[in-house]
Amino acid sequence: MSNLDIINPPVIFNELGTIHPINQTKDFLLRLLSDIGFEEVHGPEIETEEFNFDMLNIKKSHPARQMHDTFYVENKKNVLRTHTSPVQIRSMLESKPPIAFTSAGKVYRKDDDATHLPMFHQVEGIYVDENVTFANLKDLIHKILYELFGDNVQIRFRPSYFPFTEPSAEVDILSDSGKWLEILGCGVVNPVVLENCNINSNKYSGLAFGLGVERIAMLKYGVNDIREFYKSNLDFLAQFK
């Protein structure tokens, strides 16, 4: 029988925590975009109607501005931003083209059901330069989606409507089960928005896109219920090492 002293105690493995899967996904997207050439810009979550809506060509009559869709705060003085686009507006006002900005963070909509949350995350991007076209937008979106879902992913563009882009598109990918899944919205920046940001729309044009971080995270990790992300259950969080 051997001497006890020569037995080394068992190795203790460092018990690591995790970064929240939504932030991991957000960071993944930001890194992907900075690799392409987009610079991250930041802005507040409490916004004026001017920056959240008016500057983005979202007219007073647009359903999104109704009290049932947008959270208003402090006697309707401000809103909880409904997208991260106002961050881009603020940044565009302070710069001159060519510009390539990305903004990421929390956004709010007055929703709360099995598939919609009152708070979720977006990553958006905008690129403005001379001669930017819809064909450029298509190339960029393909690049992003190939990075996210592999080079063999099938991609479909569908016409859609956003007040701040024209033409506008929604983009789907073909899932393994043969169903088309909506992945992102994008379009050619509406010249009205450029003019609002003091950018000459006869000289410059732009493209813009926005991704829902939860949506990407759900697809990439295989999480079926969006609410799981916000229960703060350690059994859930511990999986994302």
Next chain:
Amino acid sequence: MKINYLDLTNFLSEKPSKEELSQKLFQLGHEHEIHGDIFDMELTPNRGDCLSLIGLARDLAVFFGKSNSIELFNDDIEPLEIDFENLSPKDCPKISFLEIEIEDSKVEYKSYLENFFNTIGGNKANLFTDISNYLSYELGQPTHCFDREAIKNKLIFENKKCNAIFKTLLGSEVSLKDRNCVFSSNSEIISLAGVMGGASTACSFNTKKVLVECAYFNPESIIGKSIKYNLVSDAAHKFERGVDIASQEMVLRRFTKIVKDHAKIKSIRFKSFGEAHNEDLNIPINVNKINKILGTSLNKDEYLKHLKGLGFDILDEIKVPSYRHDIETNNDLAEEIARVIGYNNIKSNPINLQKISDNFDGKVAKLESLLVKNGFFEVINFPFTSSNEKESINIDNPLDSNRNSLRESLKNSLIENLLYNERRQKDSIKLFEISDIYTKGIQIKQQKKLGLIISGRQGHNYNQYSKKLDQKYLNNFLNESHGKDIFEIVEISRNSLNTKKKDKIYYVEIPLEEIPDSFFSKLSTQRKAIDFIEYKPISEYPSSTRDFSFVIEDMQVVHEIIHMLNNISDEIIKDSFLFDYYKDDKRKIIKLGYRFIFQSHLKTLSDSEINKKVNEILSPTLETDGVSIPGM
């Protein structure tokens, strides 16, 4: 909006199959699902003009040609004498009335009307209302039918402050508040304009004389009313998206034709008020601009052919049809062209951007790395609370009264997260959140804050299992290793918390701006490339814990046994770890404490199922010489 495939193809000169039709609808941007012959359309809000058979057919005509199958009543119609006043032309710039009297309202429906109600029209009401509903489906213009005999006095349209109970034609009662566009007669509100008519003037099965109102209401004047008053209204859906201001006479002639198809007409009268503000929108022809927007190389002939196919008139300029409220600029026209070509048929063209360095060595990333390395899990919480501190920002329209302001601290969220996990038998909890916090003073103040909370065991290894997370633990890796008291550590009392646990809770909250740069300069970020693991759903069934105390007499096998235990895996084993390691020098033995946590995704596990599994997984270790579990 539901559309019957057979009805739609009546308006197209070619007769595409359902698959061909579906493919082209998607190409045009009209999402839908198909159930049998019914296409359930989900149209974008800018395309109110497509909310009808002819509307969709106008768009599809570019691929399948147009068939003119709408029959109108083309005879002269007598002018209507009606005592009507429009007090708010801004909200309703144009309105027309048709008065029809028929001999008998009890009629058998022609097949087109009967089929509509059999497939998607819902319940029938009475001849006039049924025709109105059918017309809305066919032409996209809502009309409202008043029982002519029920309106004895002057009819007024106005946008006025209301404080009245309004009974709808469907029988529900609505309490009208604030400003609304209404029709009234003799001081009584008889219709909530653009949303729903009232009970007192509604047509019945016996109505023989009807006053049909056909209007254009400004979308801004109607928007939000149906939701505010909880009225499901096809008319409001259409008015909110904009109807065709120039089509009223055509619509009412079509109404008359359908009445004539069903009943003998005694009299017809018509009158229009207001103008279809006749500012025809024209856009200069500029194919180069379109190519510049799309990145295509279209020639002028192709360009104009596509626009004509979509119903645009081309003279010296491009004339925008009166129903296309969404077209104002060349960018709008570019989208039209892209839809006809097909977004997927436009060739991609790379942009030339240069890679820039990312920003992952920022303060947030450094804190995250430090905390993750020390076993902390990041959480993200909603900011809504009912705490309502003086500095809290109030939400004017909260989801409910428990969420009527924004949190001014991360503390309550993290306490809730802690208790949630304690209720799920977690005995070692380390959580953190980094979030912007908004409070009000003279101005709205934005602060990025770090909050972290701990309670329970320090860890699940044999060194830390019996030690509790405490102030010293936090102090050690937050303050002492940096030689300063930067982080204030507070104990949170359990007295006011709904819990029976006894472990102490410690909490830290600090704005990032209050952490000195010197703290960060000692930290590094070790962020690995993100590997999207395959998530395994969490079981909602309870877990069971089994602890085993091994006695090992043969020192040669200690590490082999630990290795064997560490490598046991099974679908019902949720977690396992060595929580005790003890050298008994006197008896020359080593004792191991090993914990297994069992949980199934399918059911609550019984003791016998767990025992069976225990025997199965432990037998290889117990067959090893010099290894035993006393009492087993």
